[in-house]
Amino acid sequence: MLLEVKGISKNYHAGFWGQRMVKAVSDVSFTINKGEIFGLIGESGCGKSTLTRIILGLLKPTRGSVFYRDRDLTKLKKGDWQRLRREIQVVFQHPQSMFNPRRKIYFSCAEPIRLFKMAENKGEEERMVAELMERVGLSEDQLKKYPHELSGGQAQRLSIIRALSLNPRLLICDEPTSMLDVSVQAQILNLLTMNKDHDLAMLYISHDLEVIRAICQRVAVMRQGEIVEMGTVQEVFESPRHDYTKHLLASNLEV
Ligand SMILES: Nc1ncnc2c1ncn2[C@@H]1O[C@H](COP(=O)(O)OP(=O)(O)OP(=O)(O)O)[C@@H](O)[C@H]1O
Secondary structure, three states, X not given: OOEEEEEEEEEEEEOOOOOEEEEXXXXXXXXXXXXXXXXXXXXXXXXXXXXXXXXXXXOXXXXXXXXXXXXEHHHOOHHHHHHHOOXXXXXXXXXXXXXXXXXOHHHHHHHHHHHOOOOOOHHHHHHHXXXXXXXXXXXXXXXXXXXXXXXXXXXXXXXXXXXXXXXXXXXXXXXXXXXXXXHHHHHHHHHHHOOHHHOOEEEEEEOOHHHHHHHOOEXXXXXXXXXXXXXXXXXXXXXXXXXXXXXXXXXXOOO
């Protein structure tokens, strides 16, 4: 097992005086195995972002633990996180947020190479960046551009390749295709799944049932902060047990 989310709950204090309590996530547990793609389906506001931020150590849970290779991520110190950052990468819905808007694309592509001291010298760094560009099918001219000059699909392809270039063990994908055209979505999914044989595990968060069905092995359905159903993709899609899942599948609506 690579990741174990164990009894995670998160309450927020809302309202002007913080007197109202919002239960954003309630007692959520699941595991992700090495190399597995685990899907999390949920409507807007069900607590997906809160959960993602807890796994990434950006938010402390009210209760529960997140074990990554037997270490509790909720108790890690900053220095320990720096070492783990390379192993746990994330791809967001808005790829532009991964790039520094004032620096050219080259800067952002070379950033992880510099951060993790992956290149011996400038020449090697440039070769590594050029290789990244080739892997996503973008010309090297794009490196001289600024992030806002890239299309959403180009930016997402780069953010994925940038994350994968660090050879992470876990990739958290938070609605990576929801802002993109259908034609571009397929490219993104190909890029994500081409690394399948490299033991890369993924937490794939989406409201797109078709995508989840196509790429995941197991799936959890989340509603109002709780997991209402979990199983293999076959179990959940072919014999759903919970009314909410049945409703989602029957209406075949995007959540
Ligand atoms: N800082 C906060 N203070 C108070 N309530 C919050 C806070 N952040 C989130 N919430 C509430 O917690 C619940 C879960 O929010 P969260 O952002 O995790 O959901 P989500 O599934 O990621 O939604 P979306 O897809 O729209 O981002 C929502 O009801 C939200 O209003």
